[in-house]
Amino acid sequence: MRTREEQVSALACAIFNKHTDIDECIAIANKYIQEAEERARAECAADTRRLEWLEKKVVRICEPRRNGMWTECNSFEITYAFPGTIKSAIDAAMEGGK
Structure with a gap:
């Protein structure tokens, strides 16, 4: 999974350098937002595992x-x-x- 910084850099290049179609830009942005949400869920899951381990x-x-x-x-x-x-x-x- 890419870091936030890698995502921002790739998104900026994709939207500002390659695309003039707004629908294509929206699709690209949605892809990156989904990836960020997946990263957040993974980080939360890791914290949950830590807390469950600590609780035991x-x-x-x-x-x-x-x-x-x-x-x-x-x-x-x-x-x-x-x-x-x-x-x-x-x-x-x-x-x-x-």
Whole structure:
């Protein structure tokens, strides 16, 4: 699936450089809007999977350390430090700490 930026760039080229027919422009825009909606649904589904996974665990999410790394402490008190966001920490934990 293309990123938002890739979609905007391709849409701008398609509409402004190649098409003079308004119906064709509308069809192209609808295609891109549908792709954006699919991307949004995929992002929501990923967040839902994270929340469902988190709900099934006894997990305490600790505050980020000074170096900006999140700490996830599970029921076994095994601590993992992840650079980035809490989403990346949950994703890594869902994959078995990889």
